Amino acid sequence: MGVLDRVVNIDDMRNAARSRLPGFVFEGMERGNGDGNARNVEALERYRFTARALVDAVQPALSVDLFGRRHAFPMGISSVGLASAFRPRADELLASAAREADVPFILSGAANASVETIARIAGDNAWFQFYGTAKREVTERVIRRAGDAGIKVLVYTVDFPISPRNEVMVRKGVSLVRPLGWTGIRRNFLDAVMHLPWALEFLRGGGPQKLDAWVPFAPPGADVGGVLGAYRDLCFHNQTWQELEHARRVWPGKLVIKGIVHPDDAARAVDMGVDAVTVSNHGGIKLECMAPAIDSLAPVVAAVGGRVPVFFDGGIRKGAHVLAALCLGARYCFGGRYTLYGVSAAGQAGVARSLEIMKSDIAFNMAMMGCPSVAELGPQFLAPGSREAA
Ligand SMILES: Cc1cc2nc3c(=O)[nH]c(=O)nc-3n(C[C@H](O)[C@H](O)[C@H](O)COP(=O)(O)O)c2cc1C
Incomplete structure (x- = not known):
């Protein structure tokens, strides 16, 4: 029986990923400094919908236009760094599945694959x-390289001025900035051995991998660490609005700012000329006791006032979560973990299954809701009580 045979929803995929990965790797994906990830999911579960009857919505139109390009359905793959810890060549597998499903794949600046390969x-x-x-x-060289590779949309993340923390990982002797160095593996040897298929594939894949984009800025011959x-020295610093202004000046393509939760920040970024705003709290691993990401969406949508599209990520595990965000005014949704579970559990086939689950879930719920197209989703589909949030 194959791993995917019993995978019906994203929770099943998460369980399959959890079985395959050692605890010190799975927890690195799952947790930050607290339970912000779980809070993101719980908050999305609060939304309640209403439905219209006798509407022809049996085959709802799911495609969405982003920057003049139509995508198949409103849920893409967000940037996740160091993904080869979960499966060798994870960036490539995620990118292939995204192309097949025709949704955006955001390559992380902390990816192991090169931007040229992924393009x-x-x-x-x-x-x-x-x-x-x-x-x-350095910023200019990174931007220019992406443009030369053929990238048209640049996502500028603004949520980590300092290095993230993860208490579970610290306890296991694995640092988030040096995840899966050989020291971490030695300290969790038994855990790794108990997950032999993962361990063997990790070793066959060459062990810990370098962050491709930052090799030119490290000392010649630098190892993974x-x-x-x-990367850490250049990216984690006192980030400023002037830096965003500079990026806007030197990048001629579409610029998305990611990691916004405050409406005033959203308005300021739009004034500076960004082409879209992504509401995100980095999957709940940014700040202790931070509000769930979805709670920031409606205020940001109001502040942006339709001048540019608003994207959303954080805690999406099912189609209904995507619908809640779209009803609250998001144009498009992204997720990090739902496809990381897929790639961890079953490689590209797992990613394809996660995407398919999301797509069919969205279509099923829209048909049941009596909403014929994504463009028609709005607060009118939120039940009283949920509507006040919009
Ligand atoms: C393991 C992991 C690595 C991540 N790395 C990055 C990154 O390099 N850059 C970035 O902008 N966001 C990063 N994120 C945040 C995701 O892009 C996204 O905002 C988040 O995963 C959304 O929440 P979800 O996982 O609940 O869907 C990462 C998230 C995870 C779980």
Whole structure:
């Protein structure tokens, strides 16, 4: 019996990923400094819908136009760094599945794969994410390289001025900035051995991998840790609005700001000329006791006032969660973990299944809701009580 045979929803996929990965790897994906990830999911579960009867919505139109390009359905794959810890060549597998499903795939600036490889695999389904750096010439080189590779949409993340923390990982002796160095593996040897298929594939894949985009900025010949150090030193710093302004000046393509939760920040970014705003709290791993991401969506949508599209991520595990965000005014949704579960559990086939689950879930719920197209979703489909949030 195959791993995917019993996978009906994203919770099943999460369980399959959890079985395959050692605890110190799974927890690195799951947790931050507390339970913000779980809170993101719980908050989305609060939404209640109403439905219209006798509407022809049996085959709802799911496609969405983003920057003049139609995508198959309103849920893409968000940027996740260091993904080869979950499965060797995870970036490539995620990108291939996104191209096949025809949704955007955002390559993390902290990815192991090169932007050239991913642009080749995913074409204009590939977007590129990065953090502004402490050095303008470095930022310009990173941006120029993405443009030269054919990337049209740049995602500028603004949520981590300092290195993230993860108490579970610290307890297991694995640091988030040096995840899966050999020290971490030695300290969790038994855990790794108990998950032999993962361990063997990890070793066959060459063990810990460098962050491709930062190799040119590390000392010549730097190892995995040396490149991570260069990334950390350049990206985690006192980030400023001036840096965003600079990126806007030097990047001629579409610019998305990701990691916004405050309406005033959203309005300021739009004034500076960004082309879209992504409401995100980095999957709940940013700030202790932070509000769930979905709670920030409606205020940001109001502040942006339709000037640019608003995207949303954080806690989406089912189609109804996507519908809640779209009813609250998001144009498009993204997720990190739902496809990481897929790639961890079963490689590209797992990612394809996660995407298919999301797509069919969205279509099923829209048909039941009596909503014939994504463009018609809005607060009118939220039940009283949920509607006040919009
Ligand atoms: C393991 C992991 C690594 C991540 N790495 C990045 C990153 O490099 N850049 C970034 O902008 N966001 C990163 N994120 C945040 C995701 O892009 C996204 O905002 C988040 O996963 C959404 O929440 P969800 O996982 O509940 O869907 C990461 C998230 C996870 C779980």
